[in-house]
Amino acid sequence: MAVHRALAGICLLGLLLCLSSSPAARAASKPDYLILTLMWPGSYCASTQLTEKCCKPTNGEPAADFLVQALETYDSTTGKPVTGCSRSCDFKILPLVNMLDDLYTYYANLTCPSNSGMPHWKDVWCTYGTCSSLNQSLYFDRALRLREKVKPLVNLGSSGIIPHATKSYSLEDINDALVPRIGFSFTVVCTRNYILWPFFYDDYLSQIRVCVSSDGRSIIGCPNGRESNCGDTVKFPPVSYPVSSTVIELPSGDEMAL
Template sequence: MKSKFSVLINLLVLQYLAVLCVSQDFDFFYLVQQWPGSYCDSDKSSCCYPTTGKPAADFGIHGLWPNYNDGSYPQNCDPDNPFNESEISDLLTSMKKNWPTLACPSSSGETFWSHEWDKHGTCSESVLDQHSYFETTLSLKQQTSLLQSLKSAGINPDGSFYSLEEIKDAIKQGTGYTPWIECNEDSSGNSQLYQVYLCVDTSGSNLIECPVFPKGGKCGSQIEFPTF
């Protein structure tokens, strides 16, 4: 009897550990937002406005990406749970405004959102189901208010140049957390403000200081904030 009881206890412990592992299968999120002016100014041939028209001159969501503390990340975690637009039908108006696609050819955004869910979102589904993943990301975008933070510091998207520290300090002042800034280059070789990374805890609820920053996308000494 004791032997069977011990086996049962062991099985229950293993089940608990399995659930615990599933709920802790990544360490944090990157919330990545993109300046559309820099996307389009880098290679105009690859910039197409959505079928709904030109997006607002504001940072748009690129994605919410699960990551590990060592700098690596999981991807394409559940091919059996593909993107289903009907699950976010109540979010579509906000998605088109805040998470627009600029890829060519022009589209409504479904392909972009599908890619983000399939590659990144499925790796967080132990915490966020499909609807929660997109709803949470939209909420985080509103919470961070990047453009307002920059404008409040006198950093405007009018083609002017700023230092990396000026940009980082403005965003930290506005959000409370240190961002990582990714730059690309315009056709003249100028470094421009392209993407802003902030880190979020595994619940998707709270901004945190980044355990590790990405590599690549380095910025020059002066960074252009192009118009859009």
């Protein structure tokens, strides 16, 4: 009898482990707010980390401005991202055709090797978009509209914080420049580049992360407290990739099938 009870316990434990790792169990966390991550390409391309290399996309011309990196889905109860809510992610480029110009300009992927950006859009949609309450077209459209609403480069510039190859700015001044526009709804994130590890380094402004309502319409106060990882002073390097006129082409047949 004791052996039967032990076997039953093992079977029950195995069943619970399987359920806890299943997509249905992971979906128990429900996203109730979003985080718009805007990347500064000047810092990304100036990074000295070997794991980060900057390549110009094959399609379109990325702006010398903050670029959308992702619109992430979060659960305010846990404070953690909710991801991968669809077992079989269905990504189509056709719903995005009317916004391709803006996607190539403001949602460009600078990773190497050079690419059209579409694999990144697919990855973001499958990771976060399928967990949102938005369809694919609205998901990308609202990310672009939110970027325009935040206008970080304009607001930093209006306070005299402009990209510079050698100058540093105080984190306090950066925060003060953004608060009048978007309130206390954002976090400034830095990439630390070591000059002489571990004592000498520069912090580069790499991202601005903004909390957004679950429908992607409004900027909100962050439900979970978030602190910047930057030091007291921050570098804000100019964008280093070339900006030249490029003919934007429609996706090829293979890309349309992504």
